Amino acid sequence: MNITKLTAHEIRDGYKNKAFTVKDVVEAFYKNIDEKDGDIKAYITLCKDNALKEADEKQSIIDGAISNGTFDELPLLYAIPIAIKDNMNTLGVKTTCASKMLENFVSPYDATVIKKIKEEGAIILGKVNMDEFAMGGSCENSAFFATKNPYDLTRVPGGSSGGSSAAVAGDLAPIALGSDTGGSIREPASLCGIVGLKPTYGLVSRYGLVAFASSLDQIGPMSKDVKDAAILLNAIVGHDEMDSTSANIEKKDYTKALINDVKGIRIGIPKEFYGEGLQEEVRVALEKAKDKYKELGAEIVEVSLPFTKYALPTYYVLACAEASSNLGRFDGIRYGYRTQNYESLKDIYKNSRSEGFGKEVKRRILLGTYVLSAGYYDAYYKKAQKVRTAIKEGFDKVFTECDVILTPTCPTTAWKIGAKTENPLEMYLMDLYTVPVNIAGIPGISIPCGKDNDGMPIGMQLLAKHFNEEVLLRTAYTYEMNKEV
């Protein structure tokens, strides 16, 4: 048996059946990392010593629980290895955001999600690569190295959570946490053929997630199947007093939504998501998925989201404005990179930031600074806020006509490394189908739905109303159970 190919729930079954020990599992993943990560390059930091220590401790707890018949009471993530995107603070471990700015920054505290998965008993294998400060869609904007797509090492794994998607797809971790500001969980999940869920804004605490765009950022699960996504989601949701934007709603058990049945569910097809720029194989795969749902008893309805074409410019105004402010704290004063080359305070700021940030980060800080500047605020930021409201209302209206929206996740499958790096606009277009979701704050999931002629995975995206993750999980799960791939 190849342990590293298993899902989290399968690993749990193995623990219960004594098929293998926690140490077997942890060592298997590190062995795979040793063998394959030199090529894939998903991990920035490994937490091997601690993981092996925890493996032994946790095995004795499991042994005890099995012998007294209480194994089923252990949390579902107990002794499950996990990879963490390197923008979530982990006490005592480096949190670099894949930036030279934070290359040596060791977190003084745990993010709320990290606290939660530690309480569940998950074992952190390491911190994984990303586009610098989560800005990008290909993982090429990492200051350290580009991560490769495990399906084809000449292609990108998507981004910004490209280290997370490559780790899961490359069997270097069974599950991972990613963060999604404009598609950064769903797009890499799609390009790497895995499941990625961006929860409703406010469902998961952002405390300890290094902020890119505060009003859009959300942490979510990335996994090999829908069930694992539900299990990991269960572990990280919940109101957090440390995050004012975290929703104070009753906690649900998302595994209960894993029902293999879509009869009566109305699936909306928004024509604006199937237009120009969509790769033919992706269009065909989505067509087949739609037919499959129909066959399974779902009702297919044509819907329209007319403001979709304004989503990208709106996103780049809002996200960059917030980022320009959020990244101000990286000033070379208290922590992080400080230039060697200064004679004045102004030099410290200017040179530390010029030398410490990469090109894309600087581009977005400049864009954001510009749109917030005196005299431009109304034309850009204020107008974008108005469009944001219109986009939200557009979704609200459509969700009176359907329960779930089905779209492609990304217009294309994974492209060649370097193919879009010279043209940021072309890169930004890859976010076309994912950014409206963050703007509206609604949940979205990407699941695999076939492959293109080169064997690269295709992903489809399902969207639902605020805090309606159950219907997403159910619809996704039913497809997963019934697909013919």
Place this chain on the structure above:
Amino acid sequence: MEYEVIIGLEVHAELSTKTKIYCGCTTEFGGDPNTHCCPVCTGMPGALPVLNEKVVEYAVKAGLATDCKITKNSKQDRKNYFYPDTPRAYQISQFDLPLCVGGGFDITLKDGSTKHIGITRIHIEDDAGKLNHDSYTGGTLVDLNRAGVPLIEIVSEPDMRSAEEAVAYVEKLKGILEYIGVSDCKMQEGSLRADVNLSLRPVGQEKFGTRTETKNLNSFRAIEHSINYEIQRQKEVLEAGGEIFQETRRWDELEGKGFVMRSKEDADDYRYFPEPDLMPIKLTDEYIANIKENLPELPEVRKQRYIQELNLPEYDAGIITTSKALSDFFEDASKECGNPKAVSNWIMTDIIRIARENDIDYKDLPFTAKRFASLIKLIDSGTISNSIGKKVFEEMISENKEPDEIVKEKGLMQISDESAIKEVVDRIVAANPQSIADYKAGKDRALGFLVGQCMKELKGKGNPQIINKLVLEHLQ
């Protein structure tokens, strides 16, 4: 040319909440550098602010006490700028929807006249850290203990016309904040500080002149001196045909001089935008009404009570109620000795003088209200005379002892024994026949002379009424 002075003030008051505005760290003053800190107030990556609800309550209190309207749907905004004392590189403040708007109150001037000063707005924000110059390394050290201490900024209308008005405004405002208990207003610790916006315009002109802003004045003296300096400076520039530039200035109280900090061209564009990490502040009518109902007695109300119930002169009542500490002292001492009029007289003369001479706040007077009341009781009961009372007062401060102890130890008890006094009076009168003749010739001054001589003989301890009575008996 005659110029009219236009002054508006921005007063920053640190709120006396136990914890900081966006985290659970203590707001206590002092402490070793960077010990009252956490990931939130040091601006660590990923840390998020959570609003301390007490801050909103205190700001609403301040708004209601200064007759402001409370904004029911308010929000917080980021003010972006780089400075080492500002760990996130933005201050969380309020831009276009401050918690309180459009209030004001009357100030009383030395000539007894009153004037209304308008308040434009009051908003909440977080304080910055402190930069300490390190003479050993020549570098600058950052202490973030103060970073995140809650502030309210109270912005006045440009209604003041002189240093006296500005000082009276800050005194009154300080009093109000102390009364409602939202700030300890310790100016020397920087928990109350003022920025002065000042411009001149030719008398009769409607358009304002260009203003300058002098920042961070933390004593009444500094406010007064810097205003007078800046008036003079602007006048000289204008009279020499020069131009006033919009600039931020710094005041050096020791040198008695103001300096340019930065000109308008160097001013930051703060790029305000709504703080996405915090939810809008929504207040209900009930919430506001509840705070209003529970406001303590305000200075104006106290002042009227003193005038009407205790018959204090309006000026005295106004001065005493300006400071809550002084007014509380007045009430406690009056209750203890039963003679508010006497307490008021002592406050208006000796107690205010003592506080000014020693530059101490009224809450730090070197004696308690109870101790002071016992001094009044000694006088009222005739145990000591008023003039001995003044002596005892000074010793009460210098020796830090109870008045009756001082009186006992030094034998300062008043002599009211008629026979003992009569003996002295007889002797003095007998020795001064000329004075008797003078008195009989209509020179009233002679009476005073004789009484004075007797008092001198009695070392000031004789009961003046009795001496007076006995001397008069001789003369008639």
